[in-house]
Amino acid sequence: MFRAQALLLALLLALAGLLGALGRERQRAAALGRAPDRAGGKVERCVTCHVRPEEDPGGAHARAAVGCSSCHLGNPFAFDKARAHAGMEPEPGALRSVARTCGRSGCHVREAARVATSLMARASGIVSVNRWAFGEVPEPRGTATMVDLLAKEERTPAEDHLAKLCAGCHLHALRASRDDAIHGNGSGCSACHVARRLPGAVPRPHPSVDAHVTDDRCLGCHSRSGRIALTYEGLYEIEPAQAAALGTAATTLHDGRPAGHAEADVHRRAGLSCVDCHLHTDLMGDGTRHEHSESQVEIACEACHGPARDGGETTWAEVRDPITRDLLRQQGETRPPGERVRLGRHGTPVWNLRPSEGGWSTLRKRQGVALATRPTPADANHRLPGHERLTCSACHSAWAPTCSTCHTRYDAEGAQWDFAKAAETPGRWVEASEGYDARPPALAVRPDGRIAPAIPGMVMDLDAAAASGPRFSRRLYASLDPHSTGKKARDCASCHLSSWALGLGTGTLSFESGAASFSPASPATDDARLAVDGWTLLDAPSPGIGTRVGLRSLDAAELRRALAVSACLPCHAKATDLVWRDFAGSKARLARGGTRCGFRSAGSPRPSARAEGAGLVGLKDIR
């Protein structure tokens, strides 16, 4: 038998419990939302509270269509804020949770999986080149990623350098981990697909989310390092002192850096955006873990302007790429199976390039405007003997941003934002230069043997001693497509008579007794024959090296060949000139005295005006 006291105690406790429950019941009833609790055909109780129009991203991701939890996770069934917001992803698209947000089943599974392997997420090229430049790895290649690096507790000097100067520009960098360098709205998918919050714009709680990636989103990251996004717009970064000298001709970039004006890329002037040329595999990756950007980028000039490479053209009946097909469906477009289509280097169709009467036309994706695409003419300029190895950009890149000297040192006393720690931490990498420039690019020989534009990539003095690192000088050029394409190619003299283009650096080329010599404008401290911004010497036993395995300057033999024609250029400046049809024959005729050329009687080449000067085009020539 139970004692009455036990029952009484239980009764009292039950009453206390009921009182507590009554209080919670009142709270529950008061907190219960009154608005509809469904979105996109499913329960979505987030929308009972988040009812303001400005909380709606609109478009394909409109609140009414997908609700909130599809992207932001959390608990769409919950009735109270704490439970509803538990497990929420404040930054949808972030690669840490992308498999459950953008990459969830039924949404963008393929794209999300590819993005994680893309170079914009892994940044393995930046990591390997930087570590190599610091002397930490034997060659500028490797599969280590920025994510690996940021996760490390103990960092090498190169890794610290990356974590403090470079790591903001990769898709894993969370919004909270950044300082104000990128001005993006998020990381992962959002870095490109969410509208940027522009300084001075009216604040919006929820930015729009869409497939059309506008150029300003690319600019956030690609306005640095090679600065191709700036170049494309006709802008080049300068030092504040240079801006002061330029006065009103200078401008200020979105993040406060000063810039000068140059001629924009011809594609930009035609209204083409970055994504009008670059394919989805260029941007989101193709699932392959490429080491460097040049192996991931599919689009090439030939894809649009021809002549198409072998296997570079097919019909839509043969196209299997499901992402392109989805893109077309989203655009409400169809392609007849028999219609020809050009392909990127790895086989991805350039879907906005279509056959048209007499050639091809390019569709501006966002505006739907078709532009006639001019094929590469089969004229003397494009069939000039001896130029078979030149890439299109070697001649058609009008200029490139140039930072010829860089001094990097570690200041142990300073502090700097650390993208790995999401905070300012002790130690600061200080960079200084003698100023930026914009000039026609130099020429490099790529690992595949082709000649392409190059700029000083790391012509620098490095002093990492304070970080227990090395102290040395590096003289590395980097090959890139500057994105300053001009309809008109650079002229012959801008390469053959330019010490800068030939990789010798700034100085004077002169010719004595038929032999060329070079006098640097500013000799390097370690070798007086070498220009401070130079890459190689006229008679260097081995060419200068670059930021890729096998990338090099022109070697001594190539320089001799390039300079061999320099004497002829002042009179025979055009590719259509007869002397270039058979240059060896022309030289033989000259040797026999069968020409009217005064060169032979003069006894030495006549240097051009350019060769006597700085050997490069000044800023005023470009603007």
Added chain:
Amino acid sequence: MILGRVTFGLLAVALFSGLALAPFWSAGRALESLETLNGATPWGFFLRGVHAFSAWGFLLGTLAHLGEVLWKRTESRLRPAVWWRSVALLPVAVLALLGGFLMRGDAEAQAALAVWREVSSSVPIAGRALAALLLGLPGADLAPVSLHHAGTFTLLAWLLTAEHGGTLLPDLRSTVLAALASFAAAGLFPVSLGPPVAPDGALLLGPWYLLGLQGALLDLPVAAGWLLPLALLLAVGLVRHADGRARAALLALAAAWGAGYLALTLRLLLAAR
């Protein structure tokens, strides 16, 4: 014994509160239906709390009563067959409660469902069939789980308890006391649900009474999920047939098992922090 009678009362409270909850639960939308019960149904959270606390009380009462029986050496009062069936009440109670946990449908329940499917499947010969029978086919809704929770295991628990106590129904006083205790606990301590989706990198915990087993499965093969409980049941069951040192050895084995289980529970809780 009073403990045994109150335990039967708790089972009755769990049964009736479960019946009251049944109309609000949906097998295809388990978590959503429970969120609705908690958030949008007047006194729904309280009813769910009463159900949970009475069921947990039933399990604790069963364990405590078993300990009481062994302590007082009164197991011999039961015929061997009744004793073995009484011992079987322990796994039946656990399985009934586990079904209730799985019926939450949140991330913790989904993870527990996956673990128990593996554990059941690891039983030789009939494992996969057993898993399908008790838990349904992978990807299916929770209807089979709910059927066994409310039907099979509750009915078995009732029958075994009734046989053990020698009465079909609990007495009124015990039931009132059990109800009052459940009301008190449900009012004072809200019963929460887990997250709908597992947070990245988080260690999801199963029901509190199986944390020791969860901790053991971190290091041991999946078959340990049924071999370890079976070992305990055999040790406890054989006590009825042993005397003297053999009985002491079996009890020591069971005590060591319990101590180890508590240690594993503690280790898991520390790891989850």
